[in-house]
Amino acid sequence: MPKSILVTGGTGFIGSRLVHKLATGDDEVRVLVRPTSSLVPLNGLEGRIVPVLGDVTDYTSLQQAMQGVDEVYHSAGFTYMGGDPSRDKKLRAINIEGTRNVLKAAREAGVRRVLHVSSITAVGMSGKKVPADETFSWNFHNVPLRYAEIKHLAEEVVMQAVRDGLDCVIVNPAFVFGAGDVNFNAGRLIKDVYQGRVPGYPLGGICVVDVEIVVETTIAAMQKGRTGERYIIGGDNVTYRKLSQTIARVTGVKPFMVPFPFALARLTLSLFSLMGYRHRFSKLFNLSMFRVASEFLYFDSSKARRELGMRSEPHTESIRRAFEWYRKEGML
Template identity: 65%
Template structure:
């Protein structure tokens, strides 16, 4: 018998790749969207899925969407790493998760996979990768996004205590084909267009979106209730990452490391000449502060328990770059 599965955040980068994967199964895939949602990322599967209208921030819109639902993939979330205060982070990432969990419990959903973030895990004090048991320490950076992702995980833990079967996944820095909004892909585009003359002194864990999507499905099938799974690949310094991007795209190499204290001075100088610099939009101080730390993670639990596959980060950079190039999106 066909089982009804609901995906939230299905028009986003990770969510849309997940929907594409699920659409090839025999299950009845429903995707929660708003009337205003851009469906571009779901082209090619719209005839194999059912769109249901609702909003995670509106609790009343969820009951009919979740009626008779067997499983929920909750991948709706707002990713904002900028300097300005953004009240939508609390509304979507925290209250949206609370609403989905409450509605899932009310509808008798069998299992929920909550798509979190590595910012809910923490950051390294040196270069030793963190695992799922690390103590959260992102509060020292005052990054609102990280705080909301960590708070959402606390809500999941509370729901598990109340009897809801939930699994958490924590994707790392995700590259790959289909990143229409240039999340991580902005780095590829800006290195290619010579808008990044320097790199931060930290490092990051890189993973391909296709591996993320298939591991999220594996978490639904095999993940242990209440557990979290880091979905990550190569841990690379930004020096290595921009070198890989240069090698893949044919862009000139970037040689200049920029420590955070120097970035602050440079940013204030650039701000005095707004509109006159061709520097990447990624160069905001809150993002650069995070990028000055090592966000390295140990994904062996996902390999061991969920069968997550590994591949070199250059493969992911290449598939993203070729996808952009074929669609003439690199201008």
């Protein structure tokens, strides 16, 4: 029997790909959109989805959007990895208070289940030797990445809702590449390596996954994930050196092989700023990002493979797919 589904954050990278996948079925798919949202990521879905004006920070709009809804995919969020404290208010308003609003409205409307799209930063930093799993204790306390703390606190809001009786499941996507990344999230690294805007690589490592795997597994989590459980959705664990080499090879540019310890990155960034060269380099080359990238965020996704049937593929394929999509769309 067809269901009514609401997706928040449906114009974002993961959210839009999720909407495209859900729209292939027989369910009614409502997409919460702000008046200022670009609907470009949803091109081609006219007549197959129902755009609903609203905002996760506007509780009344959520109450209206959820009338008659069976399932909610909450993928709305504000992603900011820099160190500007002026962004804190927006981070909290969207990621924490917005999540609280979604859960409260869902409970009030009698929604059957809520799927919360979180982040691996809400799990923690693994260290190089043993990838972290869902039982890992969050440990970003000494790393100044406000986004990680906010996502961690948002998960606590979800878990409180579960204790209060709401059926919720959490997914934690890793570093997500793939076609459709119009805002250059992880894809900015592809663009900037291709354009020679990355002066060196940090000494840490990251878990990489394709957006289509994230979407498939997220839907599987809604269908058969266990209430109150979190599921890491990841793939290859690679150093930034290896990831940079992969991007260089796929895009056909000369690989850069300059290692940047955090102390050197801090000095270099200061010099670039003083000399007026800062604009020549990637936006990813900031102290907050480099501090985190000097650590290892390696993850074990065996729980998602075992319980949700998550598939895997080499990260090279995801990089290639994203790069070819960017070229086809004229975004490089």
